[in-house]
Amino acid sequence: MFHDISADMLKVMRALEEQLERDQASLRSVTQDVGRCLSLLALSAPPGAFLELGSSGGYSSLWLSLAARAKGVKLTTVDLNEKKVALARENVARAGAADSVQVFHGDAFDFATRFEEIAFCFSDIEPPELNAKIYEIIVPRLVPGGWIVVDNVTSPRYQKDLLERAHSDPRVDCVRLPFPKGDLICRKC
Ligand SMILES: C[S@@+](CC[C@H](N)C(=O)[O-])C[C@H]1O[C@@H](n2cnc3c(N)ncnc32)[C@H](O)[C@@H]1O
Secondary structure, three states: OOOOOOHHHHHHHHHHHHHHHHOOOOOOOOOHHHHHHHHHHHHOOOOOEEEEEOOOOOHHHHHHHHHHHHHOOOEEEEEOOHHHHHHHHHHHHHOOOOOOEEEEEOOHHHHOOOOOOEEEEEEOOOOOOHHHHHHHHHHHHEEEEEEEEEEOOOOHHHHHHHHHHHHOOOOEEEEEEOOOOOEEEEEEO
């Protein structure tokens, strides 16, 4: 999957990585390692919907598109900010991933309730504590073996709220991965 990424997609990915290096604040994309991890987890997901909440410029969407294409599913990604939606659409198109990614303008809380059989969800909205609310909407909708991944779980508030909640939640098995911002990955039992 990672050995045959098209030249067009690599070019868009590199441009977004360089933009992140120059300016951490504007797109707030995940790192390349997180993107690769998302893609591998999504590839291992059972049949069902692929969802991303918080597209920004589409960097994580591109990594997820690799798994979506390999599995013959279409990733639904949504962002509240119209400019980010336009940018993500442009990047997805330039990367040649429009066949496996649909970028929507809308609210994550609306889109999270639109699917009942979710195989994979990446929740990356802001402020980060909102992802704890998304967790409660998504977990009941995950198919057995499905994944929810939550980015940016290093804040003390997360330690108390979401991490404790997920660790004691009998519906999922979870672990926090020590990426720079911390990523919580949970698999539905
Ligand atoms: C950290 S960025 C996402 C980065 C992206 N996942 C990536 O790695 O390339 C968070 C995004 O969430 C969006 N956002 C914040 N609240 C939202 C909501 N309620 N619904 C949808 N998007 C939201 C912001 O506009 C912002 O683009």
